[in-house]
Amino acid sequence: MRKIYIFDTTLRDGEQSPGVNLNTREKVEIALQLEKLGVDRIEAGFPAASPGDLAAVQAVAAAVKNATVIGLARAVERDIDAAWEALQHAADPCIHIFLATSPIHRKHKLKMEKEQVLAAADKAIRYAKQKFAKIEFSPEDAGRTELDFLCEVTEMAIRAGATVVNIPDTVGYMTPAEFGNIFKTLKEQVPGIETIQLSAHCHDDLGMATANALAAIQNGADQIEGTINGIGERAGNTAIEEVALALETRAALYGAKTGLKLTEIARTSRLVSKLTGMVVPGNKAIVGANAFAHESGIHQDGMLKEKTTYEIISPETIGIKESKLVMGKHSGRHAFREKLLDLGYELADEALNAAFAKFKDLADRKKNVTDEDLLAMLEEKLVDTPEVFVLDTLEVHYGNRSTPKGTVSIQVEGRGVQSGTAEGNGSVDALFNAIDLVTGEPVELDDYSIKSVTDGKDALGEVHVVLLQDGVSAQGRGVSTDILEASARAYVDALNRLIEKRKAPGRRDKMSLI
Numbered sequence: 001m002r003k004i005y006i007f008d009t010t011l012r013d014g015e016q017s018p019g020v021n022l023n024t025r026e027k028v029e030i031a032l033q034l035e036k037l038g039v040d041r042i043e044a045g046f047p048a049a050s051p052g053d054l055a056a057v058q059a060v061a062a063a064v065k066n067a068t069v070i071g072l073a074r075a076v077e078r079d080i081d082a083a084w085e086a087l088q089h090a091a092d093p094c095i096h097i098f099l100a101t102s103p104i105h106r107k108h109k110l111k112m113e114k115e116q117v118l119a120a121a122d123k124a125i126r127y128a129k130q131k132f133a134k135i136e137f138s139p140e141d142a143g144r145t146e147l148d149f150l151c152e153v154t155e156m157a158i159r160a161g162a163t164v165v166n167i168p169d170t171v172g173y174m175t176p177a178e179f180g181n182i183f184k185t186l187k188e189q190v191p192g193i194e195t196i197q198l199s200a201h202c203h204d205d206l207g208m209a210t211a212n213a214l215a216a217i218q219n220g221a222d223q224i225e226g227t228i229n230g231i232g233e234r235a236g237n238t239a240i241e242e243v244a245l246a247l248e249t250r251a252a253l254y255g256a257k258t259g260l261k262l263t264e265i266a267r268t269s270r271l272v273s274k275l276t277g278m279v280v281p282g283n284k285a286i287v288g289a290n291a292f293a294h295e296s297g298i299h300q301d302g303m304l305k306e307k308t309t310y311e312i313i314s315p316e317t318i319g320i321k322e323s324k325l326v327m328g329k330h331s332g333r334h335a336f337r338e339k340l341l342d343l344g345y346e347l348a349d350e351a352l353n354a355a356f357a358k359f360k361d362l363a364d365r366k367k368n369v370t371d372e373d374l375l376a377m378l379e380e381k382l383v384d385t386p387e388v389f390v391l392d393t394l395e396v397h398y399g400n401r402s403t404p405k406g407t408v409s410i411q412v413e414g415r416g417v418q419s420g421t422a423e424g425n426g427s428v429d430a431l432f433n434a435i436d437l438v439t440g441e442p443v444e445l446d447d448y449s450i451k452s453v454t455d456g457k458d459a460l461g462e463v464h465v466v467l468l469q470d471g472v473s474a475q476g477r478g479v480s481t482d483i484l485e486a487s488a489r490a491y492v493d494a495l496n497r498l499i500e501k502r503k504a505p506g507r508r509d510k511m512s513l514i
């Protein structure tokens with residue numbers, strides 16, 4: 001079996017998804033989980049974009065020991081220097097330099113002729129070579145670049161010292177046959193191609209990112225770039241879990257496999273979804289909630305007779321276990337601890353006590369506590385944010401003929417418990433207005449979404465909000481059996497994150513350089 005290297009760009013291209021903004025601790029948390037998943041390479045960010053981005057890449061580089069950590073750079077010395085500053089202490093550093101090569105980009109964006117593009121890329125790679133042993137070069141918009149020029153660019157990159165040449169379908173324009181042909185041609189025509197690795201980087205604008213990546217593999221690609229859950233710029237990137245499971249499930253066809261620990265996929269997907277706030281659609285391949293659900297009678301009948309009638313991948317393959325221990329209010333600490341271990345959580349005593357208290361509170365309100373409930377509860381705060389505000393109590397007065405009124409009391413750092421009452425267009429709005437009154441933070445609600453964690457009247461509700469203040473955005477999560485409480489908790493969580501961001505300036509809000 002040929003090994004396919006996995007280059008994860010969830011923290012860079014994935015973070016370019018609209019509305020996503022990860023802080024340094026969230027990036028490190030995701031990077032450590034990617035390391036557990038077994039990805040070979042982690043693109044942690046774009047160090048030249050801002051001092052905050054540089055610090056985040058530095059933090060990931062310090063934390064990750066078993067994967068190459070990569071920083072993105074334009075083909076200019078300033079970016080290469082910033083990448084080196086961020087990565088020089090990484091266990092295995094690599095720089096990813098990109099420069100557009102397509103006629104559209106050359107004419108309208110770069111205003112450069114072919115020779116100028118070749119010279120600029122050559123100079124940048126040679127400059128980076130003085131610092132980095134590993135260099136990936138990407139001819140941006142390679143998919144729409146003349147094939148003979150792409151061969152010329154690739155040859156130049158190899159001569160200058162690139163160790164990986166990545167072929168991006170930047171705008172998701174390629175079909176599998178066309179994209180595969182690029183790899184075939186490069187393999188056949190570029191001198192020295194056998195000395196480097198060829199990589200594929202696809203976007204999903206026409207829904208073909210995974211198919212294109214697989215076509216690249218069939219035509220000689222050594223590495224696939226992608227993101228968890230397929231998040232990313234516009235319609236997103238190739239979903240890593242889709243490529244990994246396609247190679248696993250159709251091993252005889254592809255004759256290639258990744259080094260991923262597939263049982264970590266479900267957990268990684270959940271973590272990325274929670275920290276980015278990007279909900280995974282129910283019908284998403286591999287990691288969607290319905291990916292293993294069988295609704296129609298005929299399918300259910302088939303499944304009962306023999307699973308393989310309708311199931312080509314078992315949920316256990318990606319780390320979804322069938323639950324044997326049902327938890328409820330009579331469950332003790334020992335069973336709770338066993339259950340958490342089963343779900344992959346080994347908590348120290350203090351954290352276990354806190355989680356057990358939370359579980360008991362939940363079990364008082366909900367008859368059966370499912371695995372999903374426990375995971376939602378445990379993962380409500382995946383990364384500790386310093387809390388300037390802690391929600392204490394809340395009350396809502398609602399009637400369909402009267403104006404809703406919300407009252408909250410909040411523990412405010414340095415000021416003790418403060419209360420406030422406000423009216424609103426609805427119960428959630430009234431609560432948010434009351435929180436604004438108490439905290440005195442002028443914010444705008446940019447996004448609000450709610451989802452039910454499980455079925456049933458007593459299901460846990462999970463709320464996600466995005467708040468904006470002076471162009472800076474922060475997201476928050478809240479989980480409760482009551483959606484008003486979940487909403488208030490999410491809002492307060494987002495406020496705390498906003499304040500944390502304000503205290504750590506320099507992290508620009510969006511990837512503004514590309």
Ligand code: KIV
Nearest residue numbers: 098138140141168170
């Ligand atoms: O899509 C793209 O072209 C990119 C490059 C920076 C590789 O993300």
Ligand code: ZN
Nearest residue numbers: 013168170201
């Ligand atoms: Zn991209």
